[in-house]
Amino acid sequence: MIGAGPENADDYLMRLKQLVKAAHTHLYFDTSFLMWLAKAGEPTRAEFSSWQSKIGSARFHVPLWAAHEFFKHRLKKTVAKEFAADAKAFDDAASNLYEKLKLYCSDELFGFKNSGVMFLDEYTRTIQPIRGMLQLAQKSDQFEQGVQAVSSFIDDFLLSGPLDEIIANIDLDERVRNRGVIPPSFKDAHKRGGRRTDSESEDEQVAGDNSFGDLVFWREVLRHASSVNASTIVVLTADRKNDWFENQHGDKGLTEAIRRRIQKPRPVPAPHPLLKREAFDRGIGQFLLLDPMYCGVLLETEGHDYRNFASTALDTQLPRLPGKASAARSWAGRFGVAASLFGGGAAETAEGDEDEGGVLPEEIPFDPAVLELESLKPSIALPRIVGQTLNALASADTAKRALILQNLDWEKLEGWDAAAIIAFGRTLLRAADSGDPASLDFIANFRDCTPSLSEQLRECFYFGALGAAYFADDLTIRAPTNSPVALTLLDLVALSEVRHAAAAIGDGLAEARLLYKPGSGKVDLEIKVVTKPAADNKSKADLQAIKLADTNLITTLQDEKPHQFSQLLGKGDEAFDADIGSLIDVIARYHRLPRQLIKVNINTDQEVRVPQYAGVEVDI
Structure with a gap:
């Protein structure tokens, strides 16, 4: 199975x-x-x-539940609202791009007389009809007709x-x-825990x-x-x-x-x-x-x-662009200036340029050499816009950080260079480590969609994020924390999609005393739970030790309260019953153990009695 x-x-x-x-x-x-x-x-x-x-x-x-959820979307007019949001996103992007092009466009940009004016004119004449048609489309009855047709369909097959x-x-x-x-x-x-907000009226759907x-x-x-x-x-x-x-x-x-x-x-x-x-x-x-x-x-x-x-x-993607030279030649040829642009006849091809059969930017092989520990330092040089974005992420409050991340999807990040992606992963890890929910969600989303990302994006982001979990900004090794984000990243550590990043981090940790190092591959972590029967033979067995090989991962006399299981699991200050799985999860966080590699000698649903002062052994 x-x-x-x-x-x-x-x-x-x-x-x-x-x-x-x-x-x-x-x-x-x-x-x-x-x-x-x-x-x-x-x-x-x-x-x-x-x-x-x-x-x-x-x-x-x-x-019936699918019908119920569809009915809620019908009341909210989700289909029409999503189209309107997509149309607005296009309009905003087209307007913002024009603003930037207006600044950059000149004859020098394209290399021949009147090229800047021609390009802006071409852009405007192409975009304006599309903007107008999208405005018209938002008034269409198609959205309601589609929802009604599917509603009737649901009634027939409910x-x-x-x-x-x-x-x-x-x-x-x-x-x-x-x-x-x-x-x-x-x-x-x-x-x-969804609930009605104060702004909702009695007639609105909760x-x-x-x-x-x-x-x-x-x-x-x-x-x-x-x-x-x-x-x-x-x-x-x-x-x-x-x-x-x-x-x-x-x-x-x-x-x-x-x-x-x-x-x-x-x-x-x-x-x-x-x-x-x-x-x-x-x-x-x-x-x-x-x-x-x-x-x-x-x-x-x-x-x-x-x-x-x-x-x-x-057919959900635009056709691929041809090679750079042929694309420009096609556009410039419409104005009869190919010779000026390329310094020769229109039929000539610039030396070294690939045409349609050539390698496109997203297909350029990834070079693992970019995964250097030095790139984990905050002092690394970055493009100005990237630096501003990362500084905003680091200093923002929870709401503002969530808004920034909503506007940073994976498609946009595909356009960043390796150093920028690594820095983004490091910055996001720091925020997630402090409990920021939007950062935690973003990293969890990365885990889920890793296979669909380009090799450079997934390897560099993973290197930045997982590297930040192990290394401080000065590249000294960090003490582990109780944050769940490291476990989220370690869910991927043995996958081939991020093998270069995992190996690079593991090389940097070669001299560190760790129970598991990235790059070690799929090695079973065999954990043995040691218990002692309760004195009355009725209560749960008493927890004695949780061992990986000969190393006890817990102590029954943890004098530092933050590391006691009672505090970590919110159980108060007394001895308590807990299932093995919950204890293993806490231990995995502290000792950075990939959950998928852990093998336990007893059923993890089994409950044991946890001593009052038992906790994670941090001095290993």
């Missing part, structure tokens, strides 16, 4: 193509896929409906059955899953607590699949959260055919192994996930009848 390698994309699609046509396969819509359909144009929805009818509409279902059976004991189940990082729903743990939504959806799917004796279930979803997906294989399953068809293909949507096991325990032999991209590939293989759906799902 957990030892399976990445599935080849072609094999996945062939298996999917056969299974969706089978009588005992049932397909279930997640809210995210329904929202994707609502945003798509009518031709795209019509082709999907046609395919659905072709393979058997009766086997498609909308769980599952029946009492909701109270699904939500029975949901709160307890959710807490256990979130605590144990058991799918689904642990990625939504932050949604607990945001509510939706931390258990995925779990309700999953329970409902399993209940229905069991009732109809489904041998295979397929969940159609537009999400890519790792409480549904197994993301560790990255893009290893992608084939050349997929890469040729799609500019930026997503990894094969492999379900989390624990979800596959849970479905199997209900008698469901196979569980697959299907997102819009792979659904587009699937329908494209069915023929020309599904061309609109395939194009909507697959």
Whole structure:
């Protein structure tokens, strides 16, 4: 189950193509896929409906919880608001770029007479009609029509059955899953405790607590699949959260055919192994996930009848730019000045320039030599804008830092150089170490989407962030803290996607006395929990030691209160009962032990009696 390698994309699609046509396969819509359909144009929805009818509409279902969440989005007018936000983002970017171009543009910038004026004129004549059309589009009825069409679709395929059976004991189940990082729903743990704000009127929808939504959806799917004796279930979803997906294989399953068809293909949507096991325990032999991209590939293989759906799902990137010289020549040639620009005839190619078949900037091989410890120092020289951004991040309060990070997505960071990315990782680690929630979320997001990032971005960010967890600004080795951020980063430490960064940090720690060093690879950390039966033979066994090899990671006489388990776990000042898993988690934070490599000799759910003064042994 957990030892399976990445599935080849072609094999996945062939298996999917056969299974969706089978009588005992049932397909279930997640809210995210329904929202994707609502945003798509009518031709795209019509082709999907046609395919659905072709393979058997009766086997498609909308769980009640997915319908409930879609209804909330309908009341909030989410589809129209998201389009308006995207249009505004484009308008702001176009206006800001024009402001900058106005400053830079001159004949010297492009190398021939009147080129600056021509470029600004070309830019304005291209952008203005697009801005006007986007304003017009925001007044379109398409948004409401799409939402209405999907609402009617939901009514036609809504599952029946009492909701109270699904939500029975949901709160307890959710807490256990979130605590144990058991799918689904642990990625939504932050949604607990939603409430009405003072600004909301009585007629407005309350945001509510939706931390258990995925779990309700999953329970409902399993209940229905069991009732109809489904041998295979397929969940159609537009999400890519790792409480549904197994993301560790990255893009290893992608084939050349997929890469040729799609500019930026997503990894094969492999379900989390624990979800596959849970479905199997209900008698469901196979569980697959299907997102819009792979659904587009699937329908494209069915023929020309599904061309609109395939194009909507697959053609989501602008065409690649040709090589620098040919792109400029094409533009300049329209003004009859190619000879002036290149110092010769229009047919000549600048020496050393690559054309369309050449290496594009994002494909330039990554050089691990940039991962130097010196680059972890705050004194490293950075571009002015980057320096200003990092200074703002370091000095901002919680709200302002969250706002800055909202505007720094991974696509923007792809344009930063190696030193800037390393410095960003270091700065973010410092903020996360102090408990900043936005920084913690950003680093957790990095962990989840690492395989999809370029090699330079993921290696440099990881080097900066993990390096800052081990080294102070003067490159002396830092004492470990109780912050969870180091564990988040160590979740990746043995993956090939960040092997250069991990090795570079490990080399810098060669002389340090650590229980685990980055770059060591996938080595089992065998931990032995030592207990002593309670004197009355009724209470929980007394905790004596937690050892890694011959090293005791705890002490039963910790005189520094901040390091006592009672303080770290919020249990007061007396002896208390705790499960082994909670204690191991604290120890892993202090001793920087990758959780995925830890092997414990007893069940981590087992509870023990923790002595009053027991705590983490920090002097190892």
